[in-house]
Structure formats: structure tokens, C-alpha cells
Amino acid sequence: MSKFEGLVPELPKWNNGNGISLGDWITCIGRYDHFLGYLELVWPSFIMVDDTVFIESLWQKNRYETIISNCTNKAEAQKYLNLIDLANLFLGAEEEVTDEFLLYLANAIVQAWEAKLCTQFPERKFKVVLENFLSDPDDCELNIYFFEPEI
Numbered sequence: 001m002s003k004f005e006g007l008v009p010e011l012p013k014w015n016n017g018n019g020i021s022l023g024d025w026i027t028c029i030g031r032y033d034h035f036l037g038y039l040e041l042v043w044p045s046f047i048m049v050d051d052t053v054f055i056e057s058l059w060q061k062n063r064y065e066t067i068i069s070n071c072t073n074k075a076e077a078q079k080y081l082n083l084i085d086l087a088n089l090f091l092g093a094e095e096e097v098t099d100e101f102l103l104y105l106a107n108a109i110v111q112a113w114e115a116k117l118c119t120q121f122p123e124r125k126f127k128v129v130l131e132n133f134l135s136d137p138d139d140c141e142l143n144i145y146f147f148e149p150e151i
Contacts, residue, residue: 007101041084042112046120050074052151053121055082075147079129083145084109087134099134102142106130109144117146124148 004022005011014020020028045056049064052074064081071077086106090097110128117126128146133139 007098007104009096041089042109043116044113046117052078053117053124053126053148054078058082058084074151075149078147078151079145082147083143085141085143087140087142102134103132106132106142106144113144113146125150 002011002022005019008022008025011022011025012019014025040057046053047056047059048054049059054064058081064077067080068074068077071080086102086109107130110130113128114126117124117128126146126148129144131141131143131145133141133143
């Protein structure tokens with residue numbers, strides 16, 4: 001059994017129970033619009049505002065103005081504005097989406113963000129953070145964000 005069969009239980013059910021590879025499965029059921037959305041989540045486009053780096057798809061000027069006025073520094077605002085809660089991306093599929101699956105995705109996103117930030121901004125130092133609150137019944141979040149400690 002491949003690691004993906006454990007993460008995507010549908011794979012071994014294909015082909016009359018003979019299974020299907022992840023690549024072939026994506027070819028059969030994949031949607032280009034979903035791919036674009038997930039690609040932007042994993043390998044995001046960045047914008048620079050007030051000499052601070054933000055994820056373009058998460059950027060909202062009014063939200064920035066509210067948060068920056070309530071934060072003690074730019075790094076704190078950067079954390080809030082670049083945060084995604086991976087656990088809440090799959091609402092309605094809680095039974096299929098396991099903690100193991102979420103952590104696999106989260107670690108891949110962390111590595112991708114680190115690589116993209118380092119490549120695009122080699123002169124800057126970023127910290128990419130993964131906060132796991134999945135076992136907390138009040139939060140049940142899996143947060144990923146980045147910030148620059150020295151801005």
C-alpha cells in the first residue's frame with residue numbers, strides 16, 4: 001500500500017478493487033480550477049506593502065489597515081495577514097480528512113513557503129510557523145503563517 005492510499009481512501013477502490021495510482025486518479029477526476037486554487041495556496045504569489053511581504057491571495061487593504069493599527073509591530077501584523085487555517089479548508093469533509101492527512105499537507109506547505117520565500121527574497125529572513133491545535137476541541141485548527149522577525 002502506498003502512503004497515498006492511506007491518505008486518499010478512494011484510491012484502492014478504483015478498477016474493481018485493484019486500485020489506481022495518485023497520478024492516474026488525478027487525471028481522471030482532477031479539475032483545473034481547483035488545481036489553480038491549491039497551487040496558489042502551496043506556492044503563493046507575494047506582494048510587498050510598506051516594505052512587508054504578504055500572500056497576494058490573502059491580501060485585503062481594509063483588513064491590513066485594521067490589523068496594523070492594532071498590532072505593536074509589522075511582524076505581528078504579517079503573522080495575522082499571512083495565516084491560513086488548513087483544518088477549516090475542508091469543511092463538510094471532516095470524516096474523510098484525517099489529522100494525518102492535514103499534517104501531511106501542512107508540512108508540505110511549510111516546506112514550499114520556505115523555499116519560495118527564500119528564492120524570491122534571498123536578502124530577507126522569514127520564519128514559517130506551523131501551529132497544531134487539532135487535538136484542542138475548542139480550536140481544532142492547523143495554522144500556517146510566516147513573518148519576518150526583524151522588520
